[in-house]
């Protein structure tokens with residue numbers, strides 16, 4: 001058991017190490033101290049309660065975004081639409097969060113989360129239903145829906161839902177009511193607990209339920225799934241809805257737990273990082289948690305690193321890109337580590353091209 | 356490099372085209388090849404024989420560079436080689452005809468053959484030259500194919516010829532074929548063996564794997580028998596017999612032909628409770644009193660290209676009866692089975708199963724009514740390669756009790772069920788957690804058969820149930836099919852093997868161009884009569 005886990009984790013771990021080593025080289029070339037930079041990075045991400053809180057807050061949408069990609073991938077679908085699903089989730093959760101008044105927390109907060117999740121699910125389901133009924137490729141559809149979601153939520157934040165208080169001209173909603181705020185317990189944001197629970201729930205559904213069996217069957221061999229009596233169309237549509245739900249929940253938690261409102265342009269890019277996380281986790285839902293934490297830590301510590309060592313925070317993006325490159329091109333890592341590829345199932349994304 | 360001197364040597368005719376010396380290959384705890392040595396000389400055909408899981412595919416995969424051996428050496432054209440991938444073997448003149456053809460379906464035959472090694476003129480593919488060279492090769496070796504046809508439109512036998520041409524186009528001096536005849540009709544098999552003979556006349560050496568002893572005796576020059584990864588015999592057709600080979604493979608005596616007329620006539624049908632006083636002499640009349648389980652009327656369906664494949668077909672199968680569908684492959688058998696099992700849309704007609712209307716039913720509904728289906732294409736429909744043996748053992752029944760309750764899978768029940776199937780059907784696997792991909796071809800098939808036999812069913816639809824299975828296991832599966840029939844299950848058997856149809860069936864329905872052209876009694880009809888019917892001769896007015 002531990003052996004198989006180690007073997008599966010070998011490439012991602014090696015990729016992280018390689019990415020950090022190359023990052024160190026880049027820092028050194030610029031004439032900065034690597035130890036100071038990386039030391040500050042870690043301290044800034046995990047040095048004290050504040051740092052930890054920042055890391056966990058950053059990691060939360062990353063975990064959700066990673067799950068949204070990983071779950072869809074189990075059915076052989078490549079969900080590039082995490083961004084759009086996250087945006088509608090964030091906007092609609094904020095809408096419920098500021099729009100309702102005088103509702104107790106036990107009703108208001110769950111309702112706001114639910115509406116955000118439902119918005120994301122609906123957004124994901126559009127791509128799934130189109131794929132199931134007309135064969136429209138989910139990559140194309142989700143990319144286009146990202147634009148639609150971006151413009152739709154911008155419009156919502158700038159027009160009907162705009163914060164009209166004072167002299168605000170920014171395209172953002174009012175702050176959500178306290179009864180819709182996600183609490184933070186010391187250094188532990190409740191949103192991260194939800195993210196971790198969601199990861200375990202995904203694992204459980206995929207591995208332990210008949211529905212998960214169906215999802216994985218469709219991803220592994222569509223023809224055999226049909227033979228097994230599984231409705232491939234239903235699985236594609238519902239899987240994309242679940243993926244959207246996860247991303248939407250991530251967006252809702254951003255609005256209700258971190259930003260306190262929805263603001264146009266603030267969450268842009270978050271959804272795309274889900275792809276990095278899912279790849280780093282090799283689409284294993286549980287592994288999405290450490291992958292999200294790692295990237296979250298780097299992002300949380302980047303400011304301190306710049307402050308103490310003068311290294312531009314963009315180095316974090318470079319390191320992330322390098323890690324992603326190594327994960328996506330395991331041949332390089334394998335060659336470097338002399339790993340044998342016999343036991344490793346290749347991870348081919350976009351299994352559905354042209355079909 | 357030292358290779359320079361050796362290259363000069365290999366200009367001359369090599370003594371040994373391809374050899375393995377002391378090859379050992381392990382997969383975890385499984386020793387698939389244990390100190391195996393084989394040798395192929397120019398102009399000879401080497402047949403590899405052995406039970407399912409004996410290590411035949413593993414051996415040829417090592418020789419072709421697909422697997423790296425744990426010990427031992429591969430020799431190509433008198434040279435010791437370290438093969439790191441099939442490219443090395445191909446570059447040295449070794450070609451392989453894979454069981455799952457490596458062809459691009461929509462591309463033309465010529466394009467497929469030259470793919471990756473196109474003749475070029477001014478940086479462009481020289482289509483005319485490519486076509487000419489392919490035609491030359493085809494002529495020289497008697498491999499007739501239409502060079503401009505799209506590969507997807509060709510029957511299996513022709514696709515296989517394209518694969519062979521592809522290897523020859525790359526100057527293969529050695530051709531490896533893993534069970535090339537498993538997917539062929541008897542006529543195509545004969546043609547293939549002729550082609551292989553023709554190749555050896557030009558100095559090509561051939562390694563082929565088969566489970567059919569007749570083919571070995573007819574075509575091989577050398578025979579190597581493997582059992583449990585070891586070579587247990589090296590012989591030639593002149594020095595051995597089919598019976599001796601079978602014994603060598605299995606390690607015990609095997610009754611090769613005793614099964615032929617055991618069917619029906621021995622009165623085993625008396626176990627059926629619904630049968631009123633079965634009489635031994637007239638099983639067909641006797642069957643007439645049992646309830647009809649499968650009733651097909653006026654069924655029409657199209658093939659993948661939209662051509663009518665099943666044409667107003669009507670057929671019934673009664674409880675406790677095996678109806679065999681005989682026919683040359685490609686006459687609508689596949690589409691018929693898919694239409695009954697819900698995998699293909701029927702354009703007209705009705706199907707009823709156990710008195711329930713199953714026209715247009717989905718695969719799930721068909722399963723729930725009580726139908727077992729051994730699909731023809733095990734890699735496409737029958738198994739999920741990355742799933743464990745355990746998950747595959749419930750692939751189409753995972754949702755049923757006791758494997759699931761309240762939407763949850765019950766792993767313990769699934770595992771113990773899988774262990775039962777594996778034990779009963781002698782599926783060779785280290786444990787039920789191993790992925791199905793790691794099973795040998797025949798063991799995959801045994802797993803599917805075992806799965807479909809494990810449930811309570813009223814109707815069994817068995818398409819090529821023993822394809823790729825060794826003779827010992829065929830015996831066993833045939834016996835199980837008969838037992839099922841005797842317990843009252845209706846069986847629709849579709850097989851390209853006339854022997855199998857004749858051995859098992861109580862009635863034989865001959866299919867030609869999408870219709871049942873005749874229904875005959877296998878104990879009175881001769882092979883020749885059935886052969887004629889299969890070729891399209893009408894029983895009443897011969898053409």
Ligand SMILES: Nc1ncnc2c1ncn2[C@@H]1O[C@H](COP(=O)(O)OP(=O)(O)OP(=O)(O)O)[C@@H](O)[C@H]1O
Pocket residue numbers: 382383385386387405406407408409410411412413414783784792793794795796797798823
């Ligand atoms: N990739 C693999 N991983 C693990 N075990 C394997 C793998 N490939 C083959 N084996 C095991 O090695 C043994 C030999 O398999 P092989 O496929 O060579 O048998 P075979 O003689 O070709 O049988 P068949 O007639 O059924 O095709 C089997 O026990 C099989 O389970």
Ligand SMILES: [Mg+2]
Pocket residue numbers: 411412413533795796797
């Ligand atoms: Mg084999």
